[in-house]
Structure formats: structure tokens, C-alpha cells
Amino acid sequence: MGDTTEVISKDRVPVTPPRAEARAAKAVESPPPDPEVVPRPKAAIGLRDVRNNDKVRAYIEKANEQMAVIGYSEHGLRHASLVAAIARNICLELDLDARTAELAAIAGYLHDIGNCIHRIYHPQIGATMAFQLLDEMGMAAPEIGLIIGAIGNHEEPEGVPINAITAAVIIADKSDVHYTRVQNPDPATYDIHDRVNHAVQKSRLLIDPHQKTLTLDLITDVTEATVMEYFEIFVVRMIMCRKAAATLGCKFRLIINGTEL
Ligand SMILES: [Fe+2]
């Protein structure tokens, strides 16, 4: 008497107590979440999120420091912000949808980030970096694909305006010529790039959605650099802009000191 342990005979199947069975079933239905395997929600990442990302800021700042060391013009947060704004404007003025414009702005902001590793191949390097950064931020893969394609194709001569976002980034990037971009503090050692950039007193991109034209309008100081010197450097860029404009269904025009070239 007093021994309540159930003795299971050979021909009896043990019965799991009902409460324990319910617990087992619940455990199968709802395993404890593993943060390592739970997929992250895909978010509509905007330019604001990218600008506020500490890693993005650090890499762009480092890229610019390294460009200054090798004598290149400004490629930092100012250039990134301006290219982002122009790329977005191009898309919106040409009546592309708001999300396409936002992706163009993000691609514009990140397009030169690869310079923090090396100037050569910086579009391809930068696209790889942008992939990692945007994936970490939770952006959806199809959107990342558009952005890294634009970054990887933004530079002449190998870049190709493969779509509207890429075309907008190319034109925005090439529109940023201005004397404030020159980082070399010694005018006596200016190379032709410095002189041409330094000669540009005013630059603006005019977008005419009705005439379907994208016009780069420059005011330059011809005592610093001649129009021929400008061409020596920029002819390949202008050909790229013409192709990019065509991708957007537009014509690219270049006006220097009031004369269309
Ligand atoms: Fe670049």
C-alpha cells in the first residue's frame, strides 16, 4: 500500500498524461524564436536612414581623406549629398515614381564610397560595400540590386547607363564641377583636373521635362582653364552623359559661358 507508481506490463502501451501531451504539442507548434534565424523584416530604407548610418558616414569621410592624399578633388559628404539631391531631382522632374527617385538618391549618396579602399575600381568596390551596408539595414534585395548596379556603372569609361537610376546618378555625378571641390591647397601645383575644376565658378543642371533636355550650364574663368582644357578632361564624361540622357529619353546639352557646345 502506498506505492502509486504505475507498473507497465508488457502488453500495455504507456499513456502519456494529457497535460504533458498538450505541453509537447505546444512546444512543437511554437519553438522558441532563435534571433539568428528569424528573418529580418524588409524595410523601405530611405536616404535619411542611409545618411544617419554611422558606418556610411565613416566610410565616405575616409574616402575623401584618401582622395585628398592622392591629390583628387572633394569626394566627401558634400559631393555625396549633392549627387543624391540632383539624382533625385532628375527622376522627379522626369516624372519617375517617388521610390525610384529615392533609390536614385541613395545610389547617388553612396556612389563614391569605394574610394575608401582604392580609386581604381572604386565603382565595383563601392557597390560591394553598399550591398553589405544596405543588407544590414534590411533593404529588400531587388532594391539593393538596382542601387549596386548604379554604383558599379557610374564611372567612365566602363560604366553603362543600364537603367534610369544609373543614368540619373551618372548625370548628377558629372554635373558636380566647381572650384570648391579642389582640395589641393597649392595653386602652383595644380594639375589640369584642378585647373579645370577651379575655373568653374558656377554650375547648374537644368532639367526640362517638356523639351526633354538635361542641360549642364557652366560659367568658367577662361584665364584659369581654356574650354579646350575642359574638353580634354571632360569629353569622355560628356559622351557618358549623352548616353545617360538618352536612357532617360532626353537630350544632353552642354553650355559653357553662354555657348552651347
Ligand atoms: Fe566616382
Ligand SMILES: [Fe+2]
Ligand atoms: Fe562622384
